[in-house]
Amino acid sequence: MINNPTKTNISSSARLSVAPMMDWTDRHCRYVHRLLSGQALLYTEMVTAPALVRGGAMHLLDYSPQEHPVALQLGGSDPEELAQAARFGADAGYDEINLNCGCPSDRVQSGTFGAVLMKEPSRVAECVAAMREAVDVEVTVKCRIGVDEQDPEGVLPAFLEQIRTAGCERVTIHARKAWLQGLSPKENRDIPPLDYDLVHRMKAAFPEMHISINGGITSLDQARAHLDAGLDGVMIGRAAYHQPTDILAGADPLIYATGQATDPIEVVHKMVPYVERHLVEGGRLHQITRHMLGLFAGRPGARAWRRALSEGAVHEGAGPEVMLQALERVAPLAEA
Incomplete structure (x- = not known):
């Protein structure tokens, strides 16, 4: 609904x-x-x-x-x-x-x-x-x-x-x-x-x-x-x-005085089913991930995240594993 x-x-x-x-x-x-x-x-x-x-x-x-x-x-x-x-x-x-x-x-x-x-x-x-x-x-x-x-x-x-x-x-x-x-x-x-x-x-x-x-x-x-x-x-x-x-x-x-701040690492994980649906419908990974390059701007590992995502997402057959592998380059929030 x-x-x-x-x-x-x-x-x-x-x-x-x-x-x-x-x-x-x-x-x-x-x-x-x-x-x-x-x-x-x-x-x-x-x-x-x-x-x-x-x-x-x-x-x-x-x-x-x-x-x-x-x-x-x-x-x-x-x-x-x-x-x-x-x-x-x-x-x-x-x-x-x-x-x-x-x-x-x-x-x-x-x-x-x-x-x-x-x-x-x-x-x-x-x-x-x-x-x-x-x-x-x-x-x-x-x-x-x-x-x-x-x-x-x-x-x-x-x-x-x-x-x-x-x-x-x-x-x-x-x-x-x-x-x-x-x-x-x-x-x-x-x-x-x-x-x-x-x-x-x-x-x-x-x-x-x-x-x-x-x-x-x-x-x-x-x-x-x-x-x-x-x-x-x-x-x-x-x-x-x-x-x-x-x-x-x-x-x-x-x-808005509601809720808590969001960890972008959680956002990446929540994007996995969305990406999977998009690929099933004939879409390409980079159509989505090009909008995710700035998720970790200013955080340790941000440049490596951008590079891994930019290079990996354009390959034929690229799937959500590219996002998850790129995520390994990013420092956890507590370390940032």
């Missing part, structure tokens, strides 16, 4: 979330992350509405029931098409549907979605309203503080006002501008300066909205500082992927 958390529970889970990241947060990655934290909200990679509605690519909605709470992030700009894609996501059992208004890549710009939508808040509002009409699960937005020459001080509150009026009650704000010309997607994650203070001021201006902050946050201590200062949630991206244990293993006790 699929657990379908209530809206209240999803908002609580959103105190800490793992950002949607293309080519990274696929279903295998999310399964690993869920074993590290039973509470954090997980997001899919961005799935474009046209791929679902026009392309019929329903396999993009596949996930494991154990991933709950899990949100589907959609990319698109046509209200009717997004409403249909949102309906597909809700029917598949996702706990939240999120609209991407933050990705700056050329590919999404050519599709008139992502960060370029910061220039069209009325269209975003129409999309949100159409999606909310189509589904019972919560519809949320992930955005930037602005794009190009926009003044975030004026643009961001106007954007939030429009999506709030359309029925969006929860938003995640990447605290950087996106430069749609002149910077690559990678540079857009690093070069535009962070403006955390602006995001905190938005929470003061829109106290009834659930506002999460994203961008440049690399530790649970930083996350706690933002939460203690009044924000409702923190979304972490690259750090959660490259150092998943640092971010997620202690999240349940530190962020």
Whole structure:
């Protein structure tokens, strides 16, 4: 039976979330992350509405029931098409549907979605309203503080006002501008300066909205500082992927005041039956283990773990024994 958390529970889970990241947060990655934290909200990679509605690519909605709470992030700009894609996501059992208004890549710009939508808040509002009409699960937005020459001080509150009026009650704000010309997607994650203070001021201006902050946050201590200062949630991206244990293993006790910190050695053992099922279904080991390379980051044996896993998982017929053999290179937690 699929657990379908209530809206209240999803908002609580959103105190800490793992950002949607293309080519990274696929279903295998999310399964690993869920074993590290039973509470954090997980997001899919961005799935474009046209791929679902026009392309019929329903396999993009596949996930494991154990991933709950899990949100589907959609990319698109046509209200009717997004409403249909949102309906597909809700029917598949996702706990939240999120609209991407933050990705700056050329590919999404050519599709008139992502960060370029910061220039069209009325269209975003129409999309949100159409999606909310189509589904019972919560519809949320992930955005930037602005794009190009926009003044975030004026643009961001106007954007939030429009999506709030359309029925969006929860938003995640990447605290950087996106430069749609002149910077690559990678540079857009690093070069535009962070403006955390602006995001905190938005929470003061829109106290009834659930506002999460994203961008440049690399530790649970930083996350706690933002939460203690009044924000409702923190979304972490690259750090959660490259150092998943640092971010997620202690999240349940530190962020949610429940449970105990997770030992990543236990996670590896719990992945064995998951890997076995994947192989039976025709999958390859490296499709899963590429998301596990950072499990022991900073711990004695981490480099040997990465090397053994990277080299062994790509071989034809490689199975869970590769993980277990690689695990022998890692020092037990008490020795770390």
